[in-house]
Amino acid sequence: MIRIAKPLFAFALALLTGSCADRDDRTELVIQRFFGACQAEFGNLTDPAQANGECGIITAMINQFRSENPDIKVVENTVFWPGYDQLNAQLAANGAPDLVTMHSSVIPDYKSRDLLQPLGPMLATEGIVPADFTAAARAGVTVEGEVMGLPMDVWATLWHINQNLFDRAGLVRDGEPILPRNVDEFMAQAAQFEERTGKPYLAQITARDFSGPMRSFYIYMMQQGANVFNDERNANFDSPEGRRALQFMRDVYARGYTTPDQDYTGSLATFLQGDAGIVVVGTWMVGELDARSKEPDSPFYHGYAVRPVPQLFDGPEISFVDGHNWVMPRDDSRSEAEQEAALRFLRFFAQNDFQWSRTGHFPAFTKIIESREWQSLPHRAAISSITRIGKPLPSFVRRQAPIENVVGEEAAAAMSGAKPVGKAISDMQRRTNEILRSF
């Protein structure tokens, strides 16, 4: 018995002392983010300049921060997009991370329940002040006069164009794509494109993912000079501008100028295979699609262009934008050291926002947009007008995330013909107002 007990005791002691030796006394910084997981490809990369795409660049940036700050133990939680359900559960259980990625559109919800720590004073100690942010980034991160986070970027929906197909369709002049300036021109050019190429003009989300139809609907309403929301309890969808926007979306679908029944992945795949002229997707694809256009087997080899969604209605030149931010959930038990580690990460990110803007998103800092470095990135000159005309929804609009689902779902139903436009608009208005009046 003693013979067995001795080695067992020695083994247990070894385990115990072994675990003591591995103890990590460094300050822990828990970062929670979306943008996907790509450790297999970029897990060891510490130079963001070598990475591409949202996932690659954020992974490399966090790796770089780790390597430059060995005294901080960075714990990285990657959540399934957009991750707010997980965050809600963490907040309800008092277990929120130190820093979280958050869309500008949802910050007001968390601010209204006092779940976020205002970061304005903290950032100011590092010399990061709202005056440094672009107008859209500042509007997105400021709620009731308080700066609630560090803006990472501003993003918008864009038209990514297959110039080779556009050329075949006779829609290129002096190397520039010919884009419509009103609804009639849209229909004429889409018909011409389809006739000459045998492919649909647009590839866009029309099913399952409701973000695509929602963004298009907001853009077309804003392009008519309409407010999307009248006040904090009332949407303005059931209006002549709303009906006109949705009717246009329905007409495009009914005439076959868009790919039917496609989700995000499907619409992107259609474009990548060269089966549509334009894919309607956000800034985050600029970097990746530009890289694809340099591959000889790509259907848009040396034939990729990207433009803001053209102005199709009589109204101000405008585009709907949103943004990504780093925010800090409120946690009274967070130590000074942890707070300092978080601040160090925010400073690092602000200093390296150019690398993040290589994704295609617009940088959150004016000085980067004005820099030659950013302006010389591919296609930035063609889309930089967004920094001037981009407008987020007003911060008084709460519950924007679930409302986006409702708007997108009703818009998709109208586009596909499952529901008449008038009925979809009235249902969209009723369901949204119910959410806006539920708190």
Place this chain on the structure above:
Amino acid sequence: MLFVMPYLCLFILMLIVPLAMGIRLSFTRGDLFGIKEFVGLENYARLLADPVFLRTVWNTVYFVILTVPSLTIAGLLLALALNRETRWAAIMRGIFFASFVLSVTVVTLIWRLVLIPNGGLAGVIAKAFGAEPISFLGDQNWAMLSIAMTTIWWGIGLPMVLFLAALQQVPRDLYEAAALDNASRSRMLFAITLPAISRTIALVLVIEIILQFQLFGQPQLMTSGGPNNSTRPIVLFIYESGWSQWQLGYASAAAQILFALIAMVAMVQYRISSRKESR
């Protein structure tokens, strides 16, 4: 009493207390971060006037109607066909049960790849025959049927195994006696097999009713409740109301209605089965 106490404590802590808390929440307005006010029956009144919720009730009932009889009958037929001691029967039992161990994410991914009209297997087959591919998940007439088909493929293993276990309990001598009396196979099925496994049939029905009323993952991953709200079940509505829209009281009221619905249908089923048995 002492013997059941540990389980009883867990049962009260994990089921009765949350149930009571859920009922209490359903009379309030609030979110995950706190209750704002007591609103009485307002959440229930709102639900009964909410066309989206009423549609989710119908969607759920429709889904149960589509799947429960199919799963029960198909499970029984498979069990009858595979209730033999050959190697092929064992292999087939394994194959039919295999899908049941897959996660909902894998199952829906497979079926989405089959059902999407552009490049999906169904679309490719349709095009090969010169037909226009059907948008199974994008057409509101097909979407729920497609989810039901996916669920049947996924869940067929459980009723099959339960029926197989029951069939193997039926005494062999009953069949031998029936064979001596020259009873046909169908006569043996209706006079011996089905009465002998009637308790298992009732069990499968109750289990499947409870399971299928809780439909969630398949529509969430395959259709997001669309198109046009045609595949949104009650549980997805509860999830969206509570977590995305931050209407915890409203979501909780919907959960109580679902609970009542499942309890009612399961009780009716149980009563019918009990009555048949007592005859």
